[in-house]
Amino acid sequence: MYGTIARPASQVLSEVTITDQEFRLFQNLIKAHTGIALSEHKRNLVCSRLGKRLRALSLPSFRKYYDYLRDEAGQTELEHFVNAITTNKTDFYREKAHFDFLEQEMVSAWKARVVRTGKRQIRIWSAGCSSGEEPYTIAITLRNAIENFSAWDVRILASDIDTEVLDRAAQGVYPTERVADIPKPILERYFLRGTGSRAGFVQVAPEIRDLITFRQINLQWDPWPVRTFFDCIFCRNVIIYFDKPTQRRLMERFAAYLKDDAYLFLGHSESLYGMSDEFTLLRNTIYRKREGKGSATPPWATK
Ligand SMILES: C[S@@+](CC[C@H](N)C(=O)[O-])C[C@H]1O[C@@H](n2cnc3c(N)ncnc32)[C@H](O)[C@@H]1O
Structure with missing residues (x-):
């Protein structure tokens, strides 16, 4: 007999996918806060970067994460959200x-x-x-x-x-x-x-x-x-x-x-x-x- 093996929460959450509607909500939110226009091909990137925030906060879905960001309690999370979305590639003497x-x-x-x-x-x-x-x-x-x-x-x-x-x-x-x-x-x-x-x-x-x-x-x-x-x-x-x-x-x-x-x-x-x-x-x-x-x-x- 084999019992079911409980998967760690992080593994379950890493499988959470982002729906079209959720992606659009984040596109609008990031545009309003930073000016960054996230194109459709950034979808996987957004999913993986924000997925880490979901895990850190033990939230079950991107919609819940979005609601949290809009809530007063989530205002400090906005900083993590923005930090997670920006692309910071740079170098000494670049160009x-x-x-x-x-x-x-x-x-x-x-x-x-x-x-x-x-x-x-x-x-x-x-x-x-x-x-x-x-x-x-x-x-x-x-x-x-x-x-x-x-x-x-x-x-x-x-x-x-x-x-x-x-x-x-x-x-x-x-x-x-x-x-x-x-x-x-x-x-x-x-x-x-x-x-x-x-x-x-x-x-x-x-x-x-x-x-x-x-x-x-x-x-x-x-x-x-x-x-x-x-x-x-x-x-x-x-x-x-x-x-x-x-x-x-x-x-x-x-x-x-x-x-x-x-x-x-x-x-x-x-x-x-x-x-x-x-x-x-x-x-x-x-x-x-x-x-x-x-x-x-x-x-x-x-x-
Ligand atoms: C790719 S890096 C470029 C760094 C450096 N200028 C270079 O060329 O090596 C882009 C930087 O722009 C910042 N950035 C994006 N949106 C911004 C905004 N609305 N206000 C200020 N900085 C922003 C990001 O956080 C990121 O660090």
Whole structure:
């Protein structure tokens, strides 16, 4: 005789499938909260990522999870929900041509500006910074390209909607494999090697970490809690997840936060083609705000 073998709850739940109606509910919820437009081919991904949340909360169906998210009691779960849906792929020196351009063209332009204005100030926003590799690469590039760096006032705002990646970004700790392709002189100068229990990890040096402020900012928020005009915005591999009207609105808002002649970087498969006349294309995915296109009134003063 064989008795029935009770399956562990997690196994039962891992078989829960998502219905068309449930998937549509999550599509609408994620769009409303983040701007991310989940296409049908993301269905399996959503099912597996949210399935983990169902198991963590011991909920029997996606519908119950949705109801929980809509309930007052589930408001803290919204953060886990958003963190589970975002795609955070990133790398140090990702799309290296951007950092070559920053070093060779932009730093020279900013140095020339000192002659005109007497100001040695640079403000950069890494919007959708994921786990920090992008803003750290920006900071290292600037630190390395500007000789009398201590005479400059350089600040980088690094933001993301996902609190989990932001926590990691702020720590600046990475497994050594993640930095394997960084040139040795840069690695030795700007990273600390872990020892003992931290062997196998590196940490970005304090002189680089101190240049960056990490903050949770959802690009869908209006207004943003930001009161600075920027010399450059990196928003790479973020708008690819948004629909066209959301992209267009975001670019208008970025333009209002950029100084005249400031730069905008998009990801390799993103473009402003047919979307905005406020920017000129300089090189593939590198844009410059057209002079005189912005309003003199800061965007934060009009809210
Ligand atoms: C693929 S990563 C890109 C990281 C980095 N910019 C790069 O190119 O390597 C996209 C990031 O955008 C963030 N994101 C998605 N929607 C967002 C929103 N509405 N507001 C802020 N960040 C968002 C995600 O959490 C994710 O970390």
